[in-house]
Amino acid sequence: LAIVDSKEQLGKEKKLRDANKHETIMGAFEDIYGVKTPINVKDIFNTCKEFGKKVLVFGRAGIGKITFCRYVSHQWAKSALWPEYNLVVLISLRSLTENRYSPLSSGKSYSLVDIVVKECFSRDLSEEDKNLLREQLNKRTVLWLLDGYDNIVQNVSSHLQHVFEQLINTPHHIVTSRPYFNTLSRSVRVEIVGFTDGNISKYVEVFFNQLRDKFPNALLEGQKVLKFLRLNPRIWGIAHIPVNLELICSIWSETD
Known part of the structure; x- marks a missing residue:
């Protein structure tokens, strides 16, 4: 988990509240919830x-x-x-x-x-x-x-x-x-x-490692999830919230 000074956080959240266009909102969201210095x-x-x-x-x-x-x-x-x-x-x-x-x-x-x-x-x-x-x-x-x-x-x-x-x-x-x-x-x-970026990678690795008995290619699926997340900045942004990442991994593991 990353913890940041709330003064910095409040300023960035004001940017999110003041945003009008969808793309601006998503950019601000990624800026707020993306990479942080813990x-x-x-x-x-x-x-x-x-x-x-x-x-x-x-x-x-x-x-x-x-x-x-x-x-x-x-x-x-x-x-x-x-x-x-x-x-x-x-x-x-x-x-x-x-x-x-x-x-x-x-x-x-x-x-x-x-x-x-x-x-x-x-x-x-x-x-x-x-x-x-x-x-x-x-x-x-x-x-x-x-x-x-x-x-x-x-x-x-x-x-x-x-x-x-x-x-x-x-x-x-x-x-x-x-x-x-x-x-x-x-x-x-x-x-x-x-989550930090490193936390995301570790969580996905552990999540799919626990599925090896059920899915022989579970580790490969974990690598696919990480590749998918990194290629989609918006989803990568929301994946920093633990419950969202859990949902992403769960849905991916249940999809043929």
């Missing part, structure tokens, strides 16, 4: 000026926001990212629904501990364990990964508003959102724009 994931906090590190990560539907969150969680667990944090917590904000979190009795509200226990553990914790977790969450060495801000911001149940605001105001966090549903203001804003 920002290393480990460096996204470097431009944070405040004491807390708060980053807003934009990405369109299907572009890989939850994959990004899972990736950085895994890398942190392997001690490959951000050793300054003693704990990384991944919360899917779309899970904060009334069906999942029924209103509590009068005067009570959900806490961060309640959310973490329900979303991150397969069983309930003892009171002793909850107290230990509460102590850990109160420290400033916790990084929160809050995925799907756009899925909840306009539909937060009143009894979940307090804990939602607690999550959004944690001192160290990465929030993901689709760009057109964001109301947050963060000094560091980056965007996942999809």
Whole structure:
């Protein structure tokens, strides 16, 4: 996945919105979603000026926001990212629904501990364990990964508003959102724009390699797909979005 500075991205998206002719639109689209110079994931906090590190990560539907969150969680667990944090917590904000979190009795509200226990553990914790977790969450060495801000911001149940605001105001966090549903203001804003050219080649190779038992010429078909994509710049442009490339490969593999 390539991550670019959102200032550059916003300028190019304005070009896309202002375009009138179809050809101009397609050219702008390829410029926006084509080859990018990646920002290393480990460096996204470097431009944070405040004491807390708060980053807003934009990405369109299907572009890989939850994959990004899972990736950085895994890398942190392997001690490959951000050793300054003693704990990384991944919360899917779309899970904060009334069906999942029924209103509590009068005067009570959900806490961060309640959310973490329900979303991150397969069983309930003892009171002793909850107290230990509460102590850990109160420290400033916790990084929160809050995925799907756009899925909840306009539909937060009143009894979940307090804990939602607690999550959004944690001192160290990465929030993901689709760009057109964001109301947050963060000094560091980056965007996942999809696969790099190298990612596309690797994805196609792996996709068709997995079909070798079913199709003896699967690897050859993979090479044909890459040739087809490179000969068609417009399709090559949209193939940088992961879900689009998956559809292209799936349709190709099912076509005689």
